Amino acid sequence: MSAQRGDISQLDPDRSYRGASDGAGLPAHAAPTYYDQPLLKKPHWGWEVVAYLFLGGVMGGTGILVALVDEDGEDAQLARSARYLAFALAAACPAILVGHLGRPRRFLHMLRVVKFKSVMSMGVWGLVAFSMPAATGVAVQAVDDGLLPPWVRPLPALVPARPLLGVLGAFIAGYTGVLISATAIPVWAIGKRFIPAFCVCSGVAGACAANAAVLALTGGGKRTFAKLERLELVASLSELALLLGFRRHAGELGKPMYEGPRGDKLRSWTMGAGIVVPAIINLVPLHARWKTLLASALTLAGGYVLRETLIEAAKASADDPKAAARQPE
Amino acid sequence: MANGFFTDTTLCIGCKACEVACKQWNQLPADGYEFTGNSYDNTVALGGTTWRHVAFIEQAAPLDRPPTENKWLMMSDVCKHCTYAGCLEACPTGAIVRNEFDDVYIQPDVCNGCGYCVPSCPFGVVDLIAHADYTEGRKFESDGRSHDDATQTAGGVAGKCTLCYDRQKVGFTPACAKACPTESIQFGDVDELRARAKRRVAQLEARGVHSYLYGVGEDWSVGDLNAFFLLTDRPGAYNLPERPVLPSTHQPAGYTSAALAAAALALAGFAIFRRA
Numbered sequence: 180m181s182a183q184r185g186d187i188s189q190l191d192p193d194r195s196y197r198g199a200s201d202g203a204g205l206p207a208h209a210a211p212t213y214y215d216q217p218l219l220k221k222p223h224w225g226w227e228v229v230a231y232l233f234l235g236g237v238m239g240g241t242g243i244l245v246a247l248v249d250e251d252g253e254d255a256q257l258a259r260s261a262r263y264l265a266f267a268l269a270a271a272c273p274a275i276l277v278g279h280l281g282r283p284r285r286f287l288h289m290l291r292v293v294k295f296k297s298v299m300s301m302g303v304w305g306l307v308a309f310s311m312p313a314a315t316g317v318a319v320q321a322v323d324d325g326l327l328p329p330w331v332r333p334l335p336a337l338v339p340a341r342p343l344l345g346v347l348g349a350f351i352a353g354y355t356g357v358l359i360s361a362t363a364i365p366v367w368a369i370g371k372r373f374i375p376a377f378c379v380c381s382g383v384a385g386a387c388a389a390n391a392a393v394l395a396l397t398g399g400g401k402r403t404f405a406k407l408e409r410l411e412l413v414a415s416l417s418e419l420a421l422l423l424g425f426r427r428h429a430g431e432l433g434k435p436m437y438e439g440p441r442g443d444k445l446r447s448w449t450m451g452a453g454i455v456v457p458a459i460i461n462l463v464p465l466h467a468r469w470k471t472l473l474a475s476a477l478t479l480a481g482g483y484v485l486r487e488t489l490i491e492a493a494k495a496s497a498d499d500p501k502a503a504a505r506q507p508e
Numbered sequence: 509m510a511n512g513f514f515t516d517t518t519l520c521i522g523c524k525a526c527e528v529a530c531k532q533w534n535q536l537p538a539d540g541y542e543f544t545g546n547s548y549d550n551t552v553a554l555g556g557t558t559w560r561h562v563a564f565i566e567q568a569a570p571l572d573r574p575p576t577e578n579k580w581l582m583m584s585d586v587c588k589h590c591t592y593a594g595c596l597e598a599c600p601t602g603a604i605v606r607n608e609f610d611d612v613y614i615q616p617d618v619c620n621g622c623g624y625c626v627p628s629c630p631f632g633v634v635d636l637i638a639h640a641d642y643t644e645g646r647k648f649e650s651d652g653r654s655h656d657d658a659t660q661t662a663g664g665v666a667g668k669c670t671l672c673y674d675r676q677k678v679g680f681t682p683a684c685a686k687a688c689p690t691e692s693i694q695f696g697d698v699d700e701l702r703a704r705a706k707r708r709v710a711q712l713e714a715r716g717v718h719s720y721l722y723g724v725g726e727d728w729s730v731g732d733l734n735a736f737f738l739l740t741d742r743p744g745a746y747n748l749p750e751r752p753v754l755p756s757t758h759q760p761a762g763y764t765s766a767a768l769a770a771a772a773l774a775l776a777g778f779a780i781f782r783r784a
Contacts, residue, residue: 213747285620292602299600353766375766
């Protein structure tokens with residue numbers, strides 16, 4: 180009797196009880212999962228969070244551009260428009276987050292603590308910090324453009340807006356990737372070395388595209404467009420390489436992102452229309468407003484679809500109990 | 509002092525008194541009448557308003573196997589109140605705290621419903637409470653309270669087991685443990701419970717039943733569990749992760765990855781914009 184009872188599972192406790200979520204070593208009739216019910220809860224995030232991840236990337240990239248571009252040289256028009264764009268996005272992003280949370284006061288709940296362990300807390304403070312130099316930078320620009328009275332100028336000039344926008348912009352473009360990687364969702368956790376990097380790349384590429392589009396409408400030098408296109412090419416090709424590398428790295432766990440209709444959408448919109456097609460368009464030696472606008476729109480659409488794919492893939496990943504039972508370390 | 513649960517699954521008879529007692533004490537809405545066909549489990553999973561869940565593992569062995577291989581296991585699942593809790597670390601408002609009983613508690617009036625704790629729990633415990641969970645067939649729909657009060661009690665925030673913080677405050681045993689007729693759920697000082705659980709494993713082993721403790725003396729990143737379990741099958745059979753991973757352990761690699769990409773692109777941008 181005793182021996183028979185001991186045979187119930189016929190499993191070595193150290194090896195199989197703790198390491199056989201895929202069913203290896205189980206008796207044939209033992210179910211590998213609990214009725215295939217999800218082990219994890221999926222994120223409830225919808226289009227607001229997708230839009231924030233996307234616009235936050237463009238905003239962060241624009242901050243980097245403000246820091247890089249010489250405000251007195253041939254790219255002066257870019258320096259000017261980038262400041263306005265950074266400020267506009269810094270105003271829009273909290274509004275989107277408030278929309279996601281439901282009421283403004285709920286956003287303020289995040290400002291009662293500073294938590295280094297919480298990537299979201301760090302991100303909120305990064306966003307608040309970014310909005311300061313974004314506001315002072317645009318105030319200086321507005322004085323120069325005659326939109327604000329000259330006496331405003333000395334106050335914001337105290338803040339070193341450009342280096343701050345660069346550093347905080349890089350943080351904002353990247354932290355969203357860290358935020359989703361630092362979860363239990365298998366497809367996100369396995370991507371901790373890839374997702375933050377391609378979020379930064381997509382953000383910088385999106386910022387180049389958005390600023391080129393603004394310049395195409397407001398007027399900018401030919402050489403400025405060429406520089407933006409070159410940086411966009413570097414960023415978006417890095418993004419493509421990282422996306423392909425992540426697919427190899429993630430293997431089975433990457434399926435929710437790279438296979439089925441979601442994978443098709445990622446390939447056609449982000450990799451194809453969002454990276455390869457704008458690169459080809461930008462190679463055409465033609466300087467025309469519609470060309471810039473078309474390439475920019477495609478790049479930005481690709482960036483949005485990338486964020487949407489990340490969020491939606493997580494929901495499918497959380498529903499897979501086999502992936503969730505063996506969590507990536 | 510750390511208080512917790514020891515859930516001995518070999519004593520569970522699947523009566524679901526714990527589920528009912530929890531719902532009643534905490535005034536949680538019913539889960540509806542959905543028939544799953546998954547043995548006797550129509551509760552399915554823990555959730556924002558379901559803080560105890562009795563799992564039923566019912567598997568018939570093939571005829572050529574000894575009948576003792578038939579499985580008829582029950583296990584009352586609950587929030588694990590981890591030593592290093594993913595939900596607590598992720599919370600950007602400080603709504604999720606560790607209380608004086610060493611348990612993980614969500615302050616509903618501070619929670620802003622951002623939902624970051626939900627994918628941050630490696631056990632899939634915490635969830636957002638939808639307003640509809642309360643308003644459909646519940647008294648909160650039009651009770652005349654302010655919008656603020658309504659959000660705190662009727663959804664839009666994260667919910668999970670409080671380990672009956674309110675009952676502990678006045679020296680009561682949590683509702684589920686109090687209602688459990690077989691003492692499958694035991695409440696008390698965690699050190700005491702662990703010692704008792706180890707004795708139970710030895711006792712079962714002597715009777716020829718192989719069992720082990722899930723969440724005691726573990727080397728995994730979430731640390732030991734204040735609500736731990738005695739199991740007789742793989743963790744996966746009960747829908748528990750083989751080896752839960754604390755999400756914040758991914759942060760160093762994540763931040764490094766972002767910083768490297770940003771530095772590389774900043775260099776490229778510098779070369780492109782400042783070369784002349």
